[in-house]
């Protein structure tokens with residue numbers, strides 16, 4: 280096994296081309312083996328194997344800084360940078376992160392998980408490097424999907440102007456999670472259509488290679504000259520970049536030669552590599568969407584695992600029906616069609632569906648534009664990714680109190696994706712914004728009721744729900760809901776648990792049949808149900824939420840009690856002021872003390888010992 284001999288990128292330099300090719304295959308097998316047991320970003324990582332090996336062959340990490348945008352495609356990078364013995368712990372609690380992470384390795388240049396940051400990171404690093412008189416290389420690998428993000432394009436604009444030496448590798452597989460979108464993506468396809476150019480180039484390199492490897496760079500120069508003659512402007516000309524490509528992103532030998540050549544060039548260069556997402560694993564090549572992030576699977580007989588009915592699907596089914604009832608409804612997603620449960624909706628209502636690409640800011644402000652002109656837009660968006668559109672939510676939606684519904688998926692701890700993805704800030708960052716209303720349904724029926732009502736109440740409405748399964752609600756059923764009113768699910772004589780969203784299940788479990796402890800589905804956070812809160816203020820109160828404690832649901836309850844001059848005993852169960860790494864959701868909830876056990880413990884501390892303890 281060649282991989283056994285690779286303990287650092289240094290070791291790659293001693294390998295022959297045959298050994299490098301063998302190493303690529305061994306790495307592919309290891310990625311498949313571990314992703315099969317742990318789940319993870321399989322297709323993206325399989326597609327980047329040759330590229331990553333070529334980069335580590337040519338550059339000198341950690342002296343040279345290799346940046347991976349999103350960081351989900353970097354499994355090969357982890358395997359050749361001293362982490363192969365821990366690779367089996369990928370995305371497991373206490374194990375390796377599923378993305379690159381500065382605190383995990385000196386070879387990880389940036390901590391990522393959210394897309395489109397690598398170019399601004401690289402810009403900053405080249406400025407620091409030059410200011411400090413240092414001379415290392417900065418290389419940023421960015422996918423065609425991540426390049427649809429506005430901050431990537433804005434960074435390109437600055438990179439081209441400053442002209443600092445850096446290499447940008449565009450890993451173009453024509454896929455985001457879904458098929459990629461955007462005008463640039465269409466242009467890249469055209470660039471690749473000139474297959475005869477690529478074939479001629481490959482032949483030219485092979486011929487020159489036999490004459491002298493030194494002539495290899497001649498092909499690049501000949502190509503650049505040809506493009507100028509053909510007036511095939513460098514697609515990144517406007518951004519002041521040197522463009523090279525498209526080249527075959529799986530041709531390890533060709534990549535090494537091209538990178539060797541580009542390494543010597545000054546100024547910013549963009550190397551356009553064409554890869555196949557899922558390369559080397561038939562099922563992933565055939566369906567890179569499902570195999571973008573599969574749960575565990577049988578590597579010998581890989582089959583799609585039928586996941587249970589999720590909140591995302593409940594949302595997708597509800598809006599698909601709702602669109603028949605409300606002709607002004609329009610649903611937008613920032614490149615998360617599958618994750619947000621919108622495949623069915625996009626097929627049934629293509630004229631009222633829009634995937635804007637990986638640009639949450641554009642999704643929200645496009646929705647604002649639609650609302651200004653009479654539509655009723657719903658932005659389907661993960662809590663963590665909504666962080667990218669906070670000003671748009673305030674500046675473009677809330678100030679004019681526009682009727683935009685935010686269907687916030689993955690609200691709360693999400694599990695294996697870890698700190699970059701837990702949706703645990705949205706309550707705090709939204710509830711301070713005037714005009715925003717915030718709700719969390721207890722089940723799919725309540726989700727349907729809230730979505731329908733949200734389209735009527737007007738103004739910005741955030742409805743948040745977790746990464747979890749949920750019992751399917753019957754089609755065609757649209758229950759009424761008293762907007763802004765909580766729901767007592769269990770009476771109590773001494774205390775009430777006020778649960779917001781997913782933690783309601785834990786509250787019911789903890790209260791059991793103890794007559795002293797009541798449970799409230801506190802499904803509206805803004806507006807709070809102050810009338811019911813006032814009536815409960817004579818009991819001990821325990822709030823529980825799957826969100827940071829600071830600025831969360833519990834804070835809102837405390838503020839309201841203070842406002843009404845009530846001083847009951849109140850305990851807040853929420854996430855402490857720290858980041859939670861990757862792990863299973865139940866385990867992370869247990870660590871945070873917001874599960875049934877945590878609630879029981881808090882009740883005991885409030886003097887409500889379970890009956891068996893009192894006997």
Ligand SMILES: Cc1ncc(C[n+]2csc(CCOP(=O)(O)OP(=O)(O)O)c2C)c(N)n1
Pocket residue numbers: 323326349351352392393394421422423424425426450452454455456556613614615637664667
């Ligand atoms: C800001 C943000 N929005 C959405 C996502 C979800 N997401 C993760 S990977 C991905 C697609 C990335 O496509 P690309 O950059 O082309 O990489 P590939 O998987 O094709 O290698 C998306 C949308 C994210 N990570 N960050």
Ligand SMILES: CC(=O)[C@@H](O)[C@H](O)COP(=O)(O)O
Pocket residue numbers: 320349351392393456572618689693696746
């Ligand atoms: C890398 C990335 O951001 C997405 O692939 C994300 O991991 C999807 O999360 P879900 O698996 O919760 O849809």
Ligand SMILES: [Mg+2]
Pocket residue numbers: 422423424425450451452453454455459
């Ligand atoms: Mg891609």
